[in-house]
Amino acid sequence: MSVATILLLAQEAGAESSTAVNWFMPGKGVLLVSLIVVVVAVLGSILWARAGHSIVVRKIAGLDAVDEAVGRATEMGRPILFVPGIQDMDNIQTVAGITILSKVAKTAAEYDADIEVPNTRSLVMTSAREAVHAAYLSAGRTDSYNPDRIYYVSDEQFAFVAYTSGLMARKRPAACFYFGCFFAESLILAENGNAIGAIQIAGTAETTQLPFFVASCDYTLIGEEFFAASAYLSGEPDQLGTLLGQDMIKAVVWVMIAVVTLVATIAAVTESAGVTQFITNLRMSMGGG
Amino acid sequence: MTAPHAASSTPSSPSGKAPPAPDRIQVIVATDCGSTTTKAILIELVDGHYRQTQRGEAPTTVEAPFADVTLGVTNSVTELQELSGRRLIADDGTVIRRTALTDPNGCDVYISTSSAGGGLQMMVAGVVRQMTAESAKRAALGAGAIVMDTIAANDNRKPHEQIQRIRELRPDMVLLSGGTDGGDQKKVVELAELIAPAKPRPRFGGEYQLPVIYAGNKDAAPAVARVFGAGFDLSIVPNLRPTLEAENLGPARDRIHDVFLEHVMAHAPGYDKLISWADAPIMPTPGAVGDILQTIARKRGINAVGVDIGGATTDVFSVFDGVFNRTVSANLGMSYSISNVCAEATMPRIMRWVHLPMDERELRNRVKNKMIRPTTIPQSLEALVFEQAVAREALRLSYEQHKAFATTLKGVQQQRTVGDAFSQQAGGGTLVNNMKLDLLVASGGVLSHAPRMEQTALMLIDSFEPEGFTELAKDSIFMMPHLGVLASVHPDAAMEVFEKDCLIFLGTCVAPHGEGKPGKQCFSWTLSGARSAQGTMAVGEMQVLPLAHHESCEMTVSPEKGFDMGTGPGKPVTRTVRGGTVGLILDARGRAIAVPNAENERRATIQKWLTALRVYE
Numbered sequence: 060m061s062v063a064t065i066l067l068l069a070q071e072a073g074a075e076s077s078t079a080v081n082w083f084m085p086g087k088g089v090l091l092v093s094l095i096v097v098v099v100a101v102l103g104s105i106l107w108a109r110a111g112h113s114i115v116v117r118k119i120a121g122l123d124a125v126d127e128a129v130g131r132a133t134e135m136g137r138p139i140l141f142v143p144g145i146q147d148m149d150n151i152q153t154v155a156g157i158t159i160l161s162k163v164a165k166t167a168a169e170y171d172a173d174i175e176v177p178n179t180r181s182l183v184m185t186s187a188r189e190a191v192h193a194a195y196l197s198a199g200r201t202d203s204y205n206p207d208r209i210y211y212v213s214d215e216q217f218a219f220v221a222y223t224s225g226l227m228a229r230k231r232p233a234a235c236f237y238f239g240c241f242f243a244e245s246l247i248l249a250e251n252g253n254a255i256g257a258i259q260i261a262g263t264a265e266t267t268q269l270p271f272f273v274a275s276c277d278y279t280l281i282g283e284e285f286f287a288a289s290a291y292l293s294g295e296p297d298q299l300g301t302l303l304g305q306d307m308i309k310a311v312v313w314v315m316i317a318v319v320t321l322v323a324t325i326a327a328v329t330e331s332a333g334v335t336q337f338i339t340n341l342r343m344s345m346g347g348g
Numbered sequence: 349m350t351a352p353h354a355a356s357s358t359p360s361s362p363s364g365k366a367p368p369a370p371d372r373i374q375v376i377v378a379t380d381c382g383s384t385t386t387k388a389i390l391i392e393l394v395d396g397h398y399r400q401t402q403r404g405e406a407p408t409t410v411e412a413p414f415a416d417v418t419l420g421v422t423n424s425v426t427e428l429q430e431l432s433g434r435r436l437i438a439d440d441g442t443v444i445r446r447t448a449l450t451d452p453n454g455c456d457v458y459i460s461t462s463s464a465g466g467g468l469q470m471m472v473a474g475v476v477r478q479m480t481a482e483s484a485k486r487a488a489l490g491a492g493a494i495v496m497d498t499i500a501a502n503d504n505r506k507p508h509e510q511i512q513r514i515r516e517l518r519p520d521m522v523l524l525s526g527g528t529d530g531g532d533q534k535k536v537v538e539l540a541e542l543i544a545p546a547k548p549r550p551r552f553g554g555e556y557q558l559p560v561i562y563a564g565n566k567d568a569a570p571a572v573a574r575v576f577g578a579g580f581d582l583s584i585v586p587n588l589r590p591t592l593e594a595e596n597l598g599p600a601r602d603r604i605h606d607v608f609l610e611h612v613m614a615h616a617p618g619y620d621k622l623i624s625w626a627d628a629p630i631m632p633t634p635g636a637v638g639d640i641l642q643t644i645a646r647k648r649g650i651n652a653v654g655v656d657i658g659g660a661t662t663d664v665f666s667v668f669d670g671v672f673n674r675t676v677s678a679n680l681g682m683s684y685s686i687s688n689v690c691a692e693a694t695m696p697r698i699m700r701w702v703h704l705p706m707d708e709r710e711l712r713n714r715v716k717n718k719m720i721r722p723t724t725i726p727q728s729l730e731a732l733v734f735e736q737a738v739a740r741e742a743l744r745l746s747y748e749q750h751k752a753f754a755t756t757l758k759g760v761q762q763q764r765t766v767g768d769a770f771s772q773q774a775g776g777g778t779l780v781n782n783m784k785l786d787l788l789v790a791s792g793g794v795l796s797h798a799p800r801m802e803q804t805a806l807m808l809i810d811s812f813e814p815e816g817f818t819e820l821a822k823d824s825i826f827m828m829p830h831l832g833v834l835a836s837v838h839p840d841a842a843m844e845v846f847e848k849d850c851l852i853f854l855g856t857c858v859a860p861h862g863e864g865k866p867g868k869q870c871f872s873w874t875l876s877g878a879r880s881a882q883g884t885m886a887v888g889e890m891q892v893l894p895l896a897h898h899e900s901c902e903m904t905v906s907p908e909k910g911f912d913m914g915t916g917p918g919k920p921v922t923r924t925v926r927g928g929t930v931g932l933i934l935d936a937r938g939r940a941i942a943v944p945n946a947e948n949e950r951r952a953t954i955q956k957w958l959t960a961l962r963v964y965e
Binding site for chain 1 (some may be wrong): 774
């Protein structure tokens with residue numbers, strides 16, 4: 060280590076010690092309070108759920124229909140197709156999709172139906188294999204697990220779509236699941252599935268793709284429903300508590316938006332300097348410009 | 349290997365006799381051979397109308413020492429003979445047929461149903477529990493069977509557990525379904541491979557081969573036939589679910605009836621003789637009840653629900669938009685199963701219908717006594733009130749089970765539009781819609797033999813919670829089975845007797861759907877026609893308007909905002925309403941019926957309802 064390097068490190072250490080006195084920025088106090096409220100709401104809800112209190116999650120038809128879709132494939136002797144989107148594991152929608160894949164795979168294992176999972180990313184393929192294997196294991200049907208049914212196709216969007224569309228035309232799956240991040244391929248896949256008479260269930264947070272899924276699929280999980288699926292399916296107190304805590308915070312935010320909108324409107328109409336100043340201060344304290 | 353039977357298109361009488369043409373039928377003798385009693389009725393053409401004129405009954409003689417069901421039939425018909433003065437029984441004990449319409453003795457047609465010896469008991473199997481297995485169950489129940497168990501690939505049992513269960517059962521026959529036509533073959537053959545080696549033994553001894561009806565994927569039929577081979581009497585009928593979008597129960601039901609006659613009945617004591625006497629195939633009793641309910645629903649273009657509450661089980665039948673369903677709640681009954689009703693419903697739910705102070709411990713003793721002495725009947729007002737409270741809960745639970753079973757088909761592709769984004773409903777929704785219900789028919793001891801008609805009416809309303817305009821009726825002498833089998837020979841006669849003699853119309857229940865604050869106005873009403881009157885009803889009130897069973901009126905009901913009579917909240921409805929022995933019942937308690945929690949308030953509320961209907965006066 061050179062002398063210059065040692066001097067540089069010493070200078071940085073000195074700089075850190077000088078910033079220690081600035082841990083709190085009084086102007087950002089509202090953010091601190093908000094953070095505490097969020098943490099308390101989520102942790103409180105988790106503890107509430109752990110204490111054995113029941114938390115009711117409204118019915119999500121798309122998840123309740125998983126049994127029906129897998130049953131259809133079983134009765135018709137056709138496979139199940141699961142597409143976990145076209146993004147990698149760094150996309151939260153893909154992670155949520157893999158969670159739902161576990162549920163679908165477990166149901167397929169219980170019904171002894173074939174499941175096919177084409178992927179656009181190698182890492183997603185690996186995760187999907189793990190999820191499906193675990194699902195077959197928990198259903199007690201490890202002998203039926205076939206890793207070759209979960210495979211990589213192409214990173215290219217339309218190469219993947221072309222392959223999957225061909226697969227649908229050839230094997231005519233009776234149940235198609237699309238859970239993850241989708242773009243232009245959403246309508247192509249869903250229309251193909253509709254044309255072959257499959258029950259289709261989709262879920263995505265991509266608002267631009269939701270109308271296509273809603274129109275061409277039997278059931279669609281919309282935005283938050285998709286992320287709530289994990290808690291809905293598992294029924295674990297920690298996940299349900301987190302869901303409740305988040306919903307409480309959302310409710311608080313809605314109320315705040317309504318109140319502040321009302322106050323800002325009053326300020327604009329009455330041209331009151333006091334109310335305008337209050338709005339400005341609030342905006343600044345929340346980090347606004 | 350036994351060659352599999354092809355499905356017969358229509359069931360025929362194994363006696364080989366064709367019933368006479370309807371215009372040649374003027375005197376009809378019908379019997380229902382129950383487990384304990386054989387009930388006979390005489391129907392005659394009186395002044396151009398078919399009427400039930402006499403009724404007789406005698407103990408059923410299917411068990412030892414008699415072991416001949418025809419003895420009980422002869423005894424019950426002999427009672428008819430004595431009451432009517434018409435000779436119906438020949439010296440050899442058979443039922444006499446007339447040779448000419450002027451003949452003063454004998455009858456033109458003899459028909460019978462049977463539930464003796466436990467009725468028809470079946471095991472059903474299908475690939476997916478909610479799909480083909482459910483269709484198989486629906487076919488079996490609709491044919492009047494008791495379903496002992498349902499085997500499915502996803503019934504959460506391991507194969508060895510399924511085999512063990514199959515070996516334990518002693519069904520009269522097995523119905524196997526699975527796979528759509530052109531669909532799955534592997535799993536339905538696997539099911540056959542479970543059943544065949546398990547070798548379930550038939551109930552009536554081992555001298556005949558167990559009948560198996562295959563109603564699955566037609567492509568898998570040869571493989572299924574190979575699996576069953578010798579040792580089973582296999583019949584192959586068209587698939588119950590040729591596609592998942594359609595259900596075809598008719599051929600399987602017809603085959604069940606045929607097999608019931610050819611195998612099950614033929615091996616029961618004395619039934620070979622009874623079959624030879626009858627002019628139409630002998631039907632399982634619940635199947636006949638279902639048939640008459642379907643006939644009346646079809647002929648009148650209505651939706652109907654029937655209930656038969658017994659000691660051990662409760663049967664619920666429904667016809668909504670032409671779709672028939674039947675369920676048997678095996679552990680809900682008023683004697684053998686009364687403890688189970690108390691356990692399932694819980695005491696607080698039962699006690700909410702009781703307005704008298706009662707000691708819960710004493711009631712528990714009463715329940716156990718009823719279970720071990722099933723033929724006892726209430727001897728005090730308290731006992732009667734409690735028994736009817738239990739009946740309300742048994743009926744409610746049975747109806748809930750029925751609603752869960754009577755559903756649209758599952759596994760069907762849905763057609764959506766963007767407008768459905770926030771209103772997507774899962775498939776398999778219930779067909780039962782109380783607002784669409786037009787006729788509710790009650791039978792079974794606790795309902796039929798209630799000391800006052802008002803008690804039967806209120807039990808039906810409290811447990812089924814009918815909405816809108818619903819006619820209430822009870823089967824006077826449990827004649828529906830006889831009329832069900834008569835409908836296959838002379839439908840018009842069956843309808844006429846059903847309307848005139850079988851049903852005792854209790855009245856029409858008028859009840860809006862919705863909830864409101866007690867005391868606020870619920871609806872206003874006006875009557876015109878046979879009677880003219882008008883009034884209003886407050887939330888929580890009940891009222892009876894006198895309207896005799898032969899009378900009918902035009903009634904306009906204008907519900908308040910938040911209450912619905914079938915055309916939308918707050919919208920007035922005008923209907924023709926029919927009277928009955930109780931009258932026109934106005935029920936403004938809302939739906940679901942809310943009973944207060946506070947003890948004193950609850951008792952006062954129940955007392956108010958009982959007084960309004962003069963239930964225990």
